[in-house]
Amino acid sequence: MSEAPYQVIAAELRRRIEAGELRPGDRVPSTRALVRDFGVAMATATKALQVLQSDRLVHASPGVGTVVGPPPRSRRTTAGPDDVPELDRDEIVRVGTAIADAEGLAALSMRRIATELGVSTMALYRYVGGKDALVVQMVDAAIGEFPLREVPGDWRDAVTAVARVHWAAYRRHLWLASAISLSRPQLVPRLLPHTDAVVRALRRFGKSATLSATISLFAYVRGIALVMESEAHAEQDTGVTADEWADRQSDQLAAMIAAGNLTAFQELLADGFDYDYDLDQLFEFGLAIFLDGLAARLR
Amino acid sequence: MSEAPYQVIAAELRRRIEAGELRPGDRVPSTRALVRDFGVAMATATKALQVLQSDRLVHASPGVGTVVGPPPRSRRTTAGPDDVPELDRDEIVRVGTAIADAEGLAALSMRRIATELGVSTMALYRYVGGKDALVVQMVDAAIGEFPLREVPGDWRDAVTAVARVHWAAYRRHLWLASAISLSRPQLVPRLLPHTDAVVRALRRFGKSATLSATISLFAYVRGIALVMESEAHAEQDTGVTADEWADRQSDQLAAMIAAGNLTAFQELLADGFDYDYDLDQLFEFGLAIFLDGLAARLR
DNA sequence: GTAGTACGCGTACGATGTACGTGCACTATG
DNA sequence: CATAGTGCACGTACATCGTACGCGTACTAC
Numbered sequence: 276m277s278e279a280p281y282q283v284i285a286a287e288l289r290r291r292i293e294a295g296e297l298r299p300g301d302r303v304p305s306t307r308a309l310v311r312d313f314g315v316a317m318a319t320a321t322k323a324l325q326v327l328q329s330d331r332l333v334h335a336s337p338g339v340g341t342v343v344g345p346p347p348r349s350r351r352t353t354a355g356p357d358d359v360p361e362l363d364r365d366e367i368v369r370v371g372t373a374i375a376d377a378e379g380l381a382a383l384s385m386r387r388i389a390t391e392l393g394v395s396t397m398a399l400y401r402y403v404g405g406k407d408a409l410v411v412q413m414v415d416a417a418i419g420e421f422p423l424r425e426v427p428g429d430w431r432d433a434v435t436a437v438a439r440v441h442w443a444a445y446r447r448h449l450w451l452a453s454a455i456s457l458s459r460p461q462l463v464p465r466l467l468p469h470t471d472a473v474v475r476a477l478r479r480f481g482k483s484a485t486l487s488a489t490i491s492l493f494a495y496v497r498g499i500a501l502v503m504e505s506e507a508h509a510e511q512d513t514g515v516t517a518d519e520w521a522d523r524q525s526d527q528l529a530a531m532i533a534a535g536n537l538t539a540f541q542e543l544l545a546d547g548f549d550y551d552y553d554l555d556q557l558f559e560f561g562l563a564i565f566l567d568g569l570a571a572r573l574r
Numbered sequence: 575m576s577e578a579p580y581q582v583i584a585a586e587l588r589r590r591i592e593a594g595e596l597r598p599g600d601r602v603p604s605t606r607a608l609v610r611d612f613g614v615a616m617a618t619a620t621k622a623l624q625v626l627q628s629d630r631l632v633h634a635s636p637g638v639g640t641v642v643g644p645p646p647r648s649r650r651t652t653a654g655p656d657d658v659p660e661l662d663r664d665e666i667v668r669v670g671t672a673i674a675d676a677e678g679l680a681a682l683s684m685r686r687i688a689t690e691l692g693v694s695t696m697a698l699y700r701y702v703g704g705k706d707a708l709v710v711q712m713v714d715a716a717i718g719e720f721p722l723r724e725v726p727g728d729w730r731d732a733v734t735a736v737a738r739v740h741w742a743a744y745r746r747h748l749w750l751a752s753a754i755s756l757s758r759p760q761l762v763p764r765l766l767p768h769t770d771a772v773v774r775a776l777r778r779f780g781k782s783a784t785l786s787a788t789i790s791l792f793a794y795v796r797g798i799a800l801v802m803e804s805e806a807h808a809e810q811d812t813g814v815t816a817d818e819w820a821d822r823q824s825d826q827l828a829a830m831i832a833a834g835n836l837t838a839f840q841e842l843l844a845d846g847f848d849y850d851y852d853l854d855q856l857f858e859f860g861l862a863i864f865l866d867g868l869a870a871r872l873r
Numbered sequence: 874g875t876a877g878t879a880c881g882c883g884t885a886c887g888a889t890g891t892a893c894g895t896g897c898a899c900t901a902t903g
Numbered sequence: 904c905a906t907a908g909t910g911c912a913c914g915t916a917c918a919t920c921g922t923a924c925g926c927g928t929a930c931t932a933c
Contacts, residue, residue, distance in 0.1 A: 696913045697914095700913085
């Protein structure tokens with residue numbers, strides 16, 4: 276009476292284990308190895324191992340192999356109503372955004388996200404293509420938080436409104452400025468309406484100028500946002516604000532100014548002039564200048 | 575988390591000094607003594623003493639020992655003609671810049687630099703504080719390549735000249751835009767004359783406006799430079815130019831435009847309008863707008 | 874009962890920056 | 904001159920990263 280192939284294999288493995296050839300912690304041959312060695316198909320080998328598993332002689336560890344010894348813990352309840360927050364792309368993007376908001380893009384890692392979600396690292400890769408793709412998604416989601424409401428009819432008001440919305444987004448997500456791409460619009464679908472609104476407001480300038488002005492505007496806003504970002508990071512890394520830092524280094528700066536004969540700079544900083552580093556004001560100032568310049572072109 | 579051995583030792587010695595157990599002129603335990611007493615290796619003991627030395631709590635006298643008290647004089651020995659500068663900071667900065675120019679900041683690694691110099695990785699750390707410090711040096715050196723010659727007397731010409739010099743620097747070193755810090759001027763000494771020139775040209779606007787306008791200007795130039803950088807990298811990574819990419823994705827873009835009812839955008843791109851993505855022109859355009867806006871303020 | 878296939882994801886690899894520890898050259902002293 | 908003791912130069916090793924690879928499982932078809 277010939278036994279079924281999977282039972283033959285199971286018996287052979289059982290013999291090796293009981294003979295001590297395979298000891299607890301050792302890995303029994305994988306299904307693929309059994310396929311090769313015994314000339315059987317995959318599921319046959321699988322079945323053989325399953326026999327041993329149901330005898331609690333071995334247990335299977337996905338990614339590791341089937342190792343000798345009883346299962347350590349049966350934690351995975353697999354079934355169940357999944358009352359735990361389900362993992363999906365939006366959830367990953369949300370957690371990634373939270374990390375980047377709090378600690379900057381540099382602190383964003385796939386492992387970190389996985390840990391915070393209580394999930395294995397590689398599980399993330401089912402929902403996002405990779406880290407770069409995730410960041411692009413994050414950018415799109417961040418922009419999407421600031422949709423355009425009604426855009427004013429006046430061109431200047433319209434441009435101002437869009438620029439302020441952008442500024443608000445940069446302010447809310449400091450990492451956004453260094454992650455966004457202005458030259459590949461398809462990647463950030465939710466940015467398109469903003470571009471459209473600016474183009475619409477500026478179209479009287481003629482096609483070429485309209486596009487140039489639009490890009491210039493966005494480049495400027497991002498430029499200021501990057502100042503804000505690097506400032507914030509420097510502050511977080513060193514625990515020193517810009518003002519404190521300026522105070523601390525003022526001697527050194529003064530020396531350099533003196534050495535370079537930088538009289539205008541010196542004059543500006545003299546008299547205890549205290550420039551309050553208000554980036555909101557700075558943003559509005561530059562925006563107004565830019566729009567004044569555009570307005571001058573209409574005359 | 576327990577501190578590193580050398581820090582433990584340093585703390586202990588510091589305690590003894592501050593408690594008066596060791597007084598100025600006394601000799602602290604030699605490295606060998608520390609090796610015996612603390613059961614550590616020689617260099618660990620050395621490091622511990624170095625910590626105290628950098629705090630100016632003690633100073634080392636070769637052949638005598640390390641004695642309590644500040645160093646009497648820092649007499650730069652520097653003997654030796656050093657006629658063969660095999661490795662020095664400038665050389666490291668030069669190689670690092672070459673790598674970043676060719677392949678971007680992301681390709682810059684300490685190992686890479688060391689390999690290209692035919693030197694061990696850690697040897698670099700004798701000349702530069704670390705990668706961040708190296709990048710700062712690179713930024714300074716890059717700016718230093720573009721010193722200001724004569725700055726025109728007219729304020730508008732002067733600002734234009736400085737902005738163009740910056741633009742040239744960004745053009746030459748694509749990584750520069752994302753590495754430069756505009757908010758911590760001391761780190762980039764050779765940037766100060768540029769700032770000074772702009773401040774001088776704009777001082778008639780009043781102190782606060784002068785500073786705002788200066789920062790806005792630099793932020794704008796960097797903003798455009800970043801567009802150029804990301805464009806160049808995207809091109810290098812994917813092997814696809816912006817135009818080719820636009821062509822390839824035009825259907826997708828058109829679909830998104832249609833879906834969002836982005837009529838102005840659509841109109842702009844219609845008629846086979848071919849915007850030649852000339853960033854030099856773009857830069858000049860935005861600069862002129864900005865200066866027009868400033869000029870309008872003078873009236 | 875056996876075989877083939879699709880799929881989720883754990884392990885491990887090749888990078889990175891650099892802290893830490895070591896061996897050796899050299900100096901001042903006796 | 905001998906030598907104790909210093910400080911310099913730098914190799915090793917670690918913690919961390921993104922993600923390719925290939926495992927075990929579940930399912931369908933025969």
